[in-house]
Amino acid sequence: MIALQEVCKFYDDLKAVDHLSLEVAEGEICVLLGKSGCGKSTTLKMINRLIPSTSGQIKVNGKNVEDYVVENLRRSIGYVVQSIGLFPYMTVEHNISLVPQMLKWDKKKTRARVEELLELVGLDVDLYIHKYPGELSGGEAQRVGVARALAADPPIILMDEPFGAVDPINRTRLQKEFVRIQKQLHKTVVFVTHDIEEALKIGDKIGIMDKGVLQNFAPPEKIMSGGNQAFVRDFLGEDYFLKILSRFPIADYLVSFSAPVTDYKLCLPAASNLQNALAMMVSQGEMKTAVQGENGTMLGEINLDTVLRVLKRSE
Ligand SMILES: Nc1ncnc2c1ncn2[C@@H]1O[C@H](COP(=O)(O)OP(=O)(O)O)[C@@H](O)[C@H]1O
Ligand SMILES: [Mg+2]
Known part of the structure; x- marks a missing residue:
């Protein structure tokens, strides 16, 4: 969907x-991660x-970006930034409608799309559609920014x-x-951040950059190995191994009970992740925890061995 090959940008x-x-x-989120000035925005x-x-x-889609009519290229690519933000003298509705209007959608279709997008980003339509950016909190404004980028369904x-x-x-x-x-839209996303935890939560793959150079590019579970390991390990820090556990749902690692259910001192809901399980076991000095399903049935256990095995595989 997007392929970069030996791309350079030099300023003198x-x-x-x-x-x-x-x-x-296609449908993948690539996070570009690195310190300020490492070349993330330039790449984007x-x-x-x-x-x-x-x-x-x-x-982009197999075609060189230089071979596109630039308007067509940009129309197929939504762009969300932190600072450029929304046009202050336009309502939320008007801000989100900009691209549909450029594409000459009729009023009814545009309005329906605006409503659909506000709902998608979690803003109440009646409450927000006529507001101006100045009347929004930072979080609400970012939601409108995301809705605007999605407007023409790029x-x-x-x-x-x-x-x-x-x-x-x-x-x-x-x-x-x-x-x-x-999960609903399956967009192809390139997401820039300097925040390791954000990269972990969002990325299917993470590209770590330093001084314009890609140091490693891999799924979060594999990013600690390969590439420029010395740099990557130093950048992510040893506690990355603990952070990464949040990506593993408990449900995928359940094993059957190794003791009678009444022997378990700890119990976690099945919707937790391995980081929750480890934190609970460590804080309570236990080697295992029972896991309970939503309807109250006891499903099995998670034990320290499993967590260590998962960590080892991530190395
Ligand atoms: N227009 C420009 N002219 C000269 N240098 C630039 C220009 N834009 C960015 N740079 C430099 O290029 C490097 C990468 O910038 P940028 O991609 O914005 O980094 P990041 O988004 O990772 O913080 C920085 O050293 C920055 O100062
Ligand atoms: Mg930047």
């Missing part, structure tokens, strides 16, 4: 992006041709630190909602 002597190659498959902007590359090839979305200006609680909420929306 500065190598903002240096021989970067990666592929993002070369994909929708806001910036020309110095050399290398960028293909297959590709580029997101540049979209939740960066939002407070931690709303940020976590937006991340969860984004994952939920993506």
